[in-house]
């Protein structure tokens with residue numbers, strides 16, 4: 260893949276260029292560590308460091324030109340392109356550089372606070388059942404067919420995203436199912452994507468450290484729906500699929516200029532779930548839709564998974580997949596790693612590892628467990644550092660409200676002091692405690708999990724929340740191996 264710099268400059272009206280413009284560009288990156296000969300290096304001011312500080316390093320590795328938004332010195336021989344906003348410049352040139360791969364495949368974007376990963380996997384299973392070649396981009400991994408690639412972000416930045424899409428297009432992928440985070444929408448990571456279907460799961464509190472207010476958080480999500488069917492689109496047949504049981508539904512619908520399929524439990528929804536039974540081994544319900552009635556017996560459980568399933572059905576309907584294929588795929592769907600994942604070493608109590616890391620996620624998982632708990636619910640949880648601090652006391656209160664035994668511990672403290680994070684959580688636990696219930700704060704996550712498992716009695720449910728599929732823990736500048744499922748398994752074995 261290569262382009263001439265003059266072609267890229269044509270997309271940057273107003274850019275001031277000094278140095279050679281007519282030269283071949285073999286790649287674009289905003290990370291000096293990824294520069295190869297012939298690269299265009301884009302300098303982005305970041306949250307931690309400023310990309311403008313790495314021009315010399317980029318040049319040494321072979322960068323031939325740099326996009327900057329500040330007055331900085333450049334090494335002799337390097338072409339300098341000064342723009343008003345280097346992130347916007349990158350968003351303009353990168354999709355063009357990769358020949359707009361998002362236009363060559365059907366693109367499904369799923370956004371919402373919770374449920375994106377589960378919903379994208381449900382959609383993937385339906386489209387694979389229908390015989391399509393499917394790519395998936397999300398929190399756990401990127402999948403090209405069955406080939407797995409690692410990820411850093413839920414929604415990759417524009418270079419990684421467009422290069423991944425180009426790879427998918429080259430390999431004949433028909434459908435890309437993608438999690439679209441609010442960070443991505445706000446930072447323009449999805450520039451040039453051209454979504455065909457936009458799916459909304461729900462909106463509850465998270466990421467207020469980044470978006471500051473809930474209204475701004477909602478507005479970031481709305482961008483996905485504004486992008487559908489806008490005047491720049493080159494594709495046809497766009498749809499929005501929206502959960503009307505969520506309070507933000509109307510605000511998002513107001514941003515759609517394409518047809519909207521609604522889902523939920525309301526009479527007027529296009530796709531609605533009725534006669535819902537939530538059992539430990541799965542949810543059962545009947546879906547009413549334009550296809551008639553579809554009784555479903557799922558292997559995944561919880562009301563939240565009923566919603567995720569409806570979102571997947573809405574997407575399939577928008578893309579014309581038959582109800583019988585949808586039913587087959589959904590009833591065979593087992594689980595997503597770290598989402599309500601059972602750890603079974605033959606112990607006489609249940610152990611569930613779940614990725615609930617928001618107030619709504621935690622409440623849902625605890626409510627679901629309550630629906631079939633025969634004995635106590637023991638909850639081990641924490642909150643991430645360098646993330647929304649205001650969710651910590653709320654999660655503490657919810658754990659105290661729904662749990663019988665509460666153990667607060669560290670999640671990924673990142674650069675924060677774990678003791679300070681736990682103090683924020685503890686304030687909420689104290690508010691939520693009733694009936695003389697106690698709680699424990701154990702900083703070390705392994706010790707906290709061990710304590711929960713030692714306290715467990717027959718028929719108890721131990722819920723280990725927050726890290727789900729994660730196989731690491733981020734402590735200051737160290738990332739250590741840590742997997743809640745492995746830790747729980749080894750503790751149970753040692754207890755024997």
Ligand SMILES: CC(=O)N[C@H]1[C@@H](OP(=O)(O)OP(=O)(O)OC[C@H]2O[C@@H](n3ccc(=O)[nH]c3=O)[C@H](O)[C@@H]2O)O[C@H](CO)[C@@H](O)[C@@H]1O[C@H](C)C(=O)N[C@@H](C)C(=O)N[C@H](CCC(=O)O)C(=O)O
Nearest residue numbers: 289290291303305306307308310313412413414416440442
């Ligand atoms: C706040 C945020 O979104 N940060 C993202 C951002 O990093 P940053 O601004 O800290 O970058 P930086 O380290 O300061 O570097 C600035 C620039 O200098 C460059 N650099 C840096 C070092 C060097 O040696 N050379 C060099 O060129 C960097 O490549 C970058 O262009 O750009 C990076 C590269 O694209 C992202 O990986 C990083 O995500 C971090 C890891 C992150 O944790 N983001 C979270 C908040 C996030 O985006 N989460 C959402 C999911 C939310 C949800 O699921 O609801 C997501 O989509 O993942």
Ligand SMILES: Nc1ncnc2c1ncn2[C@@H]1O[C@H](COP(=O)(O)OP(=O)(O)OP(=O)(O)O)[C@@H](O)[C@H]1O
Nearest residue numbers: 372373374375376377398563598613614615620624
């Ligand atoms: N529709 C839903 N509504 C509320 N909570 C949900 C829903 N689906 C899943 N959850 C809860 O949220 C957790 C995370 O689910 P999932 O990974 O599907 O969401 P996500 O939006 O991809 O999260 P993230 O982008 O932060 O990784 C689950 O483990 C579960 O506890």
Ligand SMILES: N[C@H](CCC[C@H](N)C(=O)O)C(=O)O
Nearest residue numbers: 616642643646670671725726
């Ligand atoms: N996408 C979320 C994941 C949080 C997972 C939790 N384990 C944490 O580290 O806070 C975020 O980046 O905020």
